[in-house]
Amino acid sequence: MSRPPYETPTDADIAAVSEQLGREARGVVGIAARASDGSPAVVATAPRLPDGSPFPTFYYLCHPEAVAAASRLEAVGVMAEYNELLAEDETVRAQYADAHAQYIEDRDSVGEVPELAGVSAGGMPNRVKCLHALIGHALAAGPGVNPIGDLALERSGLRL
16 A cells, blocks of 8 residues: 655645644645645545544644635535535546445555544535535645535536
């Protein structure tokens, strides 16, 4: 198993993420995606936080514009549309299942947490639950990995 592609965070990165979140960044092991200005957009987070809590969201969306874009989509009910797409489109469903497996593989490369076995984020592999997590995965993994994250990212019009 190879280590996922992310950068080791600097002290400045951790400070920037903390500012973006409005709280201390916890468990950040990498910067998985950056905005065009170099600021962190997605962090890779340890599957077990420093306090011992399991944390399934390996790719955590942190950039305020991206968080707002995901929130806007959720507020207008886009998740219901994407859940219908999953139910109706066998190809998208298979790609989404593959994205789920890749997400777990990426997280497990940092550390396996028994409480998280088989659990990824955003509702994968069977439903769409959190566009923040899915857009974070799409930004970190790049186009073509998470079909729902890609659709949400495109629909959001987000240009980081």
